[in-house]
Amino acid sequence: MSEALPRRFVRPTPPVLGIPRATVRREVTLPLRTPDGFSTTARAITFDGLVDGKEHVALALGDWRRALRRSAAGGQAPLVRPHSECLTGDVFGSERCDCGPQFREALERIAVTGGFLLYLRQEGRGIGLYTKLDAYALQERGLDTFEANLTLGRGEDERDYTAAGQMLDALGVRRLALLSNNPDKAQQLEGFGIEITERVPTRLHVSPSNLRYLRAKARHSAHTLQLPPERA
Numbered sequence: 001m002s003e004a005l006p007r008r009f010v011r012p013t014p015p016v017l018g019i020p021r022a023t024v025r026r027e028v029t030l031p032l033r034t035p036d037g038f039s040t041t042a043r044a045i046t047f048d049g050l051v052d053g054k055e056h057v058a059l060a061l062g063d064w065r066r067a068l069r070r071s072a073a074g075g076q077a078p079l080v081r082p083h084s085e086c087l088t089g090d091v092f093g094s095e096r097c098d099c100g101p102q103f104r105e106a107l108e109r110i111a112v113t114g115g116f117l118l119y120l121r122q123e124g125r126g127i128g129l130y131t132k133l134d135a136y137a138l139q140e141r142g143l144d145t146f147e148a149n150l151t152l153g154r155g156e157d158e159r160d161y162t163a164a165g166q167m168l169d170a171l172g173v174r175r176l177a178l179l180s181n182n183p184d185k186a187q188q189l190e191g192f193g194i195e196i197t198e199r200v201p202t203r204l205h206v207s208p209s210n211l212r213y214l215r216a217k218a219r220h221s222a223h224t225l226q227l228p229p230e231r232a
């Protein structure tokens, strides 16, 4: 008889949503306090079987168990934000993008209604930290964020939400209210068979440093952003 395989090599159970199945690996409590004083408690949930082998984490916030029960009974779906990692914005507080304020906003809004923030380890729209910083160097020479990625031989947006779909499946989330301005996230998740009951836009976080970035985002990827008019 063969020995029992280490857990990470266990063959996943058959797919339900058209993607391989992942399972919850562990959950722990994280008391959170943001630099501006907001505090809440999250359950940080890790997974086995994610397709890309990356260490994505779900933060379950507010009364998420009740939100799941309510949704299963046909009521209001849990609020979910898939948030792609941004070391410079989320941790360093860089104002070149709006990731930090969006992360902060999402924590509070999800804590109120109950739901999940999926923290996805795909820095720089999936191109990685160093290449993102290379792209910033090109932006200092006048290219916008998408043109810079293309100049580096990378896609405008290489993010893939398959692991996010797996995480939602493992959490028992089949329908959700999506906290996002990005139509690509909605399309990819719906493609896995997840029902999006509502698209909830995030607030606009404009600063003098990120206005150009936000305009490029609105122009290139059909983000629903109400930006102040460009001066002629």
Ligand SMILES: [Zn+2]
Binding pocket: 086, 088, 089, 090, 097, 098, 099, 100
């Ligand atoms: Zn960012």
